[in-house]
Amino acid sequence: MNQKTSIPKGTRDFGPVPMMRRNYLFDTIRSVFQLYGYMPIETPAMETLETLMGKYGEEGDKLIFKILNSGDFASGIKPEFFENLLRNPENSGQISKTMASQISEKALRYDLTVPFARFVVQHREEITFPFKRYQIQPVWRADRPQKNRYREFYQCDVDVIGSNSLLNEAELIKIIDEVFIRFGLNIVIKLNNRKILAGLAEVSGMGSNLTDFTVALDKLDKIGMELVKKEWSSKGFSNDSIDLIIPVIGNTGSNSDKLDRLRDILKNSGTGQKGLEELETLMKIISGFDLKCSVEIDLTLARGLNYYTGAIIEVKSLDVQMGSICGGGRYDDLTGIFGMPGVSGVGVSFGADRIYDVLEQTNGFTALTHTGTQILFLNFGPEESAVCMPLADQLRSAGISCELYPDSTKIKKQMQYADQNKIPVVIMIGETERNASQASVKYMSSGEQVNIAFSDLTNAIGKIF
RNA sequence: GUGGUAGUAGUUCAGUCGGUUAGAACGUCGGAUUGUGGUUCCGAAGGUCGGGGGUUCGAAUCCCCUCUUCCACCCCA
Structure with missing residues (x-):
């Protein structure tokens, strides 16, 4: 499966x-x-084979990824290669090398200096x-x-x-x-x-x-x-x-x-x-x-x-x-x-x-701050999301990255999503909040939860970040 | 290209001397809890045991071949 x-x-x-x-x-x-x-x-990722070949020494040539010609590449091989190969199987290395130029005319770049x-x-x-x-x-x-x-x-x-x-x-x-x-x-x-x-x-x-x-x-x-x-x-x-x-x-x-x-x-x-x-x-x-x-x-x-x-x-x-x-x-x-x-x-x-x-x-990445979503709006259903979307846009205009959970599934699952994606703030607007024009704002690290009027939201959130 | 090492669930690994239905932990999903994450408890899904061949009544286990991984060499960033 x-x-x-x-x-x-x-x-x-x-x-x-x-x-x-x-x-x-x-x-x-x-x-x-x-x-x-x-x-x-x-x-480009690929160069013509002749641009690359012979620039990195014998060893280097072997390490170049060659790209097979498109289409019927076999038709380009001359019959004597097959005869030669049958007659001298021990020589296959040399034969492959010569044959490569007939079935491949481009290769992936090996460094940036030669293409430069x-x-x-x-x-x-x-x-x-x-x-x-x-x-x-x-x-x-x-x-x-x-x-x-x-x-x-x-x-x-x-x-x-x-x-x-x-x-x-x-x-x-x-x-x-x-x-x-x-x-x-x-x-x-x-x-x-x-x-x-x-x-x-x-x-x-x-x-x-x-x-x-x-x-x-x-x-x-x-x-x-x-x-x-x-x-x-x-x-x-x-x-x-x-x-x-x-x-x-x-x-x-x-x-x-x-x-x-x-x-x-x-x-x-x-x-x-x-x-x-x-x-x-x-x-x-x-x-x-x-x-x-x-x-x-x-x-x-x-x-x-x-x-x-x-x-x-x-x-x-x-x-x-x-x-x-x-x-x-x-x-x-x-x-x-x-x-x-x-x-x-x-x-x-x-x-x-x-x-x-x-x-x-050396833990040199610890200074790197989390640059993903800062605020998650939980999804309580179509009517509530309709309220969330303009609020989210207001926050984005203020430079705060936020998203609305796409499905109105169980709140537990939505909270888990916030937790695992390390989203620091969750905003809940359900039926109650919608009627009161107030958002429940939850800070994930402390678990603390406050109510903020829709009209104050961008201003209040802006102060956190 | 040369030499060594290993390959079992998504991941890390058990699996005895060749013997019944291959296990655990973590992760995932579901439930306990229909509007609250991390902790806890319960449950489920998930395996051609890398692939092919051989030995055997019987192979994850032994043998051969092959592929792949990791490590070292050559070389290189």
């Missing part, structure tokens, strides 16, 4: 309470973005640079879900594109500080610079393989120095070169200690020096800011995304043990892949779901 219902793996329903909290979260973030002059954009790059290139004639935009939309990844990781989740991206100034990085740091002040959360902003990492790899002879270098380095926090060394060794880096940089990347000492050590080791690397210079300048700019949060240079900060070319930014919660809750950086040539080279951008992305979890664990 009851059909078994479910939603796809890694997706979620949000009930009224979580939604109120999520809206608060998005509204807060959005209002800070707007305060700094960023403009909203939205892009596409947007900028496509609308370059209409955009005035530097272009400051924010975008709060869901993205989809065909990853295997696990704790705090979903197949559908929201990103809140804020970027400025078409400006090389480090003031942009500084402004983003300001925005991060402001957002988390509004949430009442304690955070630390961690900074690094991709050019410094490149410089370190260069002077230790690992320059040719920056990706492997940084992927391992990024795990330092998690797996420890010994395992990082081991991973480097397995990728072919020499012990000598490893030992050379170990003392520098260790997260000991103050920010200026770290900068001093870098100045020394990077003196023979042009790229490294450039990065160091950027980081020093940025630190100098933000030293003039009145930030609540601390800013810490973390040379192990690498972040997976390979398109970062300058600053790398990451935010960690100090209240709750959790991965990063916000992160980003500068990318010098993101639009280059769409044929518009030389446009630099910098941006960060707030992880809404993780911030939600942090706020939940």
